[in-house]
Amino acid sequence: MITRVNNGLERRLEAETGQKVRSCYQCKKCSAGCPVAFAMDLLPHEVMRMVVYGQEGRLLESSAIWLCASCETCTTRCPNEIDIAGVMDGLRRMAIKEGVEPVEHEVSAFHTSFLEGIKLTGKTNEPVLIGAYKALSRRFFDDLGLGAVMLAKGKIKIVPRVVRDRRALRRIFRETKVGAEK
Amino acid sequence: MSFHSYSYFPGCSQSGSAEEFGLSTEAVCKALGIGLVELPDWNCCGASSAHMTNDLLAVALPGRDLAIANLLGKDLLVVCAACYSRLKTAQARILSDEALAGRIEEMVGTDPRFRGEIRHLLDVLVNDIGFARIKKWMKSELTGLKAVPYYGCLLVRPPEFCFCDSVENPTDLDRLLGAIGVEVRLWSFKTDCCGGSLSLSRADIVERLVNKLFSRAEEAGADCIVTACPMCAANLEMRQKPGRFSFKVPHRLPVLYFTELLGLALGVAGTEDWLSRHIISPVPLVRELEFLPRERG
Numbered sequence: 001m002i003t004r005v006n007n008g009l010e011r012r013l014e015a016e017t018g019q020k021v022r023s024c025y026q027c028k029k030c031s032a033g034c035p036v037a038f039a040m041d042l043l044p045h046e047v048m049r050m051v052v053y054g055q056e057g058r059l060l061e062s063s064a065i066w067l068c069a070s071c072e073t074c075t076t077r078c079p080n081e082i083d084i085a086g087v088m089d090g091l092r093r094m095a096i097k098e099g100v101e102p103v104e105h106e107v108s109a110f111h112t113s114f115l116e117g118i119k120l121t122g123k124t125n126e127p128v129l130i131g132a133y134k135a136l137s138r139r140f141f142d143d144l145g146l147g148a149v150m151l152a153k154g155k156i157k158i159v160p161r162v163v164r165d166r167r168a169l170r171r172i173f174r175e176t177k178v179g180a181e182k
Numbered sequence: 183m184s185f186h187s188y189s190y191f192p193g194c195s196q197s198g199s200a201e202e203f204g205l206s207t208e209a210v211c212k213a214l215g216i217g218l219v220e221l222p223d224w225n226c227c228g229a230s231s232a233h234m235t236n237d238l239l240a241v242a243l244p245g246r247d248l249a250i251a252n253l254l255g256k257d258l259l260v261v262c263a264a265c266y267s268r269l270k271t272a273q274a275r276i277l278s279d280e281a282l283a284g285r286i287e288e289m290v291g292t293d294p295r296f297r298g299e300i301r302h303l304l305d306v307l308v309n310d311i312g313f314a315r316i317k318k319w320m321k322s323e324l325t326g327l328k329a330v331p332y333y334g335c336l337l338v339r340p341p342e343f344c345f346c347d348s349v350e351n352p353t354d355l356d357r358l359l360g361a362i363g364v365e366v367r368l369w370s371f372k373t374d375c376c377g378g379s380l381s382l383s384r385a386d387i388v389e390r391l392v393n394k395l396f397s398r399a400e401e402a403g404a405d406c407i408v409t410a411c412p413m414c415a416a417n418l419e420m421r422q423k424p425g426r427f428s429f430k431v432p433h434r435l436p437v438l439y440f441t442e443l444l445g446l447a448l449g450v451a452g453t454e455d456w457l458s459r460h461i462i463s464p465v466p467l468v469r470e471l472e473f474l475p476r477e478r479g
Binding site: 089106114150161165 | 195197199200201223224225226228229231232235236238246289290291335339340341374375377378380383384390391420
C-alpha cells in the first residue's frame, strides 16, 4: 500500500470545515465515547493526529470516515472544541471529490441511493430508497422478511410522495453537484 | 384562536415508516390547541446522507424549506429529530454566512433567511404549553407503565442548537412522561447512538448498538422505550437481533413515540390505529394496563 502524504492536508481541511485539528492533544475522549469505534480501522483520535501528519492516503481510504454515524458525541465532549464529526464529514467529502474507492461500499451506496431518491421525487420514499440501494449495493436478498413485515404494517407506501416544484429541485441538484466548482 | 400557532414541517418518515408518529403528533397538537399549518410543497431535509457527502446540498435542501417557511412568517414546528437538526443547522449557516445565503437564495428563488424560531414539539410541550395545561386536558394517568426515555443523538446534539436541558443527562422527556403518570426508570443510555443511517448498509453494527439499548432498558426495569426520533424508533424496532429474519423478536420491549403516550393520556381518537402499526406491537402491554378504551360494541 502506498501511503500518500500531503503536508497541506490540515490546512485544506481547515478551509473546508473550519476546524483546527492541530489543537488536539490526544486525550482520546472521542475514541472512548464513540459508539462505532469497535468497527473502525482508525479510531477518531488517530484520525485527528493523522490529519496533522498529512496521511491523506490512509485517511481517505479508511473505513472510519464511512462508519462515523454523525452522532456528535465526540464533538460535544472534545475539550479542545474540535468538531470531530465535522472533520469526518470533511474527509469523506474529500474522498468523494477525489474519486477514492470507498472501502465501505454499502455505506456509500446507501447515501447515493438516498440522495438519488430525493433528486427523483423531492422526498424520501421507502420503496425508492430500498430499490435503489439494492440495485447499487447488489445485496438483493438482505432483509426480505423484514420488508414483508414493514409492508404488512403499512410502513412501506407503494405510491411515492412527490414535490410539485420539480424545477427548483433540479436546480438545487444541478448547482450543488460535487466537483462542479472545479 | 389558539395562541400557539406554527408552520409545520412534517418530514418524510411521518407519512411513511413512522406514520404513527405523524398521526399522533397532529392529533395531540389539535387536542392541546396547537395550530399547525403544513409548509406547502416542502421537500426532504437531506437527512444524514446530504451532510455526510455534500456540504452545499445539505444547506440547499433545508434552505428551500426555510424559504417556504419565510413566506408563511410563523415559527416552524418539527417533530422528527433528524429534520429538526438539519433545519436548525441550515438556518444557522444561512444566517451567519451572507455569501452562502445569497447562493441558496439564487438556487431556491426566494429568501431563505428564515429568522423565526425552529421548535421541536417536545420543547413546545415542556416549555410553552406546560404540564399544568397538559394535566388539565388529560383523561387518564398512565399509571403502571414503566418506561425509559430515549433521546438519541439529534435531539440533544449539538447542544448549542438544541433545546434540551442537558447534553449528557437531559430530563425534558422524563418530566413530560412523569407528568402524564408514567413511571420513568433511570438508565444511562438516554443519549447513546442507535447507529443512525447505517441501518441498511451495516446492519451488523446497528444490531449491536440496538441490542445494548434493549438489554439496558430491560435491566432498568422498563416495559417500553419512549423516543422522539423516527430513525431511532425504526432502528430499534427493525434491528433487535441478528437472526435468520431480523423481525424475530427476542426483546419483547415495544418502542413508542412520546406523542402516542400523550395521545393515550389525552384520550384522543385514533390511538389504537397508531399502536397497531408498530413492528413490535405495544397493544398487549397497553391492554394489560387498561389504557385503551373498551372496544365499542
